[in-house]
Amino acid sequence: MQVTQFLVAYILHNLKTTQANCQTRCEQTNRPTTDTRLANRAMVGHSFKNFTVNKPYDCHLLCFVEKCRCQAYQMKGKHSCELLDEDRFAAPDDLKEEKGYEYYDMSREYEEEETNNACSNQPCSNKCCEDNPCFNGGTCTELCQHAKRKFNCTCATGYVGKFCEKKSPTSCKQLQLEAKKPKNSTVYTLYDPASKSFYQTFCDLTSENGFVWTLLESFSLANNNHFNAQPFLRDYPVSQNSFKWNKFRLSLPIMNSTLSHSTHVRATCNFNTDGLVTTDYLRGKTTELNILLLKVGTCVTLEYINIRGHEGYNSSVMMNQEHWHLHTDSYDGGDVCPFNGAKNGSIGGKGEDNFGYYYTVNRLHRCSSGDDSTTQWWFGEQ
16 A cells, blocks of 8 residues: 555644543654664564555654554564564564564653543543454453553454454363464463363474373372362363462363263372473373263273383273372272382382372372472363
8 A cells, every 4th residue: 555645744743642541641653762773684474565665764754644453563664564463562572583674662751731620530532442342242442541442342152362362272282283383381261162262282293202291280299189089071160260389170071072082091299399290191092091970990901101210011901090180009009900010119018109189199209299289180282
């Protein structure tokens, strides 16, 4: 779009635009006193309008006129101007090295024109919601507290983003598949279509090549009493809207939904502090170990199990769950199922419990080595 000389002249004479309630404050912008230009840098994915201009300052003025949305601007070559809906501070990961580009920060601030106490309770009016910038049924609210944030979008259920432009991810796998760039393994907010509600969990996207893991449960040994009588058969949500490594569990409906597109299950120890360590670890197919259906003690074939360094590959392992938390007993289990390599060093009596229940604790097992030690159960997708 070619910028006419008339438009540039108009902007030059109108550097102030009334923005806030009762017209007591006006927005202003000035030519930057310091050079904010970043050579060979560009904000990727945030350009919403393009113009042809004579010089970078014309682009600065055009950004100012786009008062509701423009947060920064960039030049490609000498004459191509791109207005941006985010700046490098709001989305630092999107500032990339791009040859031939120059990125510029945008200065915006309010100055007081007059004081009118009679207007102090009047609603904000900056007209930034007139053409509703919020997509997919989002509701726009005008804001007047800060010159660089003129509105807020409250998204309809199932949508997220500054402009409600994105569907909420419904699984860790979907989150990874739809990402424009590789995602970090961290806590994410996901959307459950069945209950039409949001929940938080940890998505492990990196620890095992070819797998995406969704955390179902995590608890510390100190909090074992909250979980030792809670089999996965029972609906027992804990902190699924305020994630905590030492006390967390998804609801049974959400776990069932996650299971429907999962191929594997695993248990880990101290993932929050150590990451994935395969000492004191188990992994199996959900077709062999369905933790949401398993009752009483039964022999289950696991792809891999490691208890205190004792390993089993494609081994049949005793797994217990009925009125208590799912676990394996490394002392008595080998008397019933073939995997007995862990019996060396196991604690007798009622039998050493691993990966849950913890009626009998072995401090040499990583999940139960101290009160702060944590146990995790996950579903995985390939």
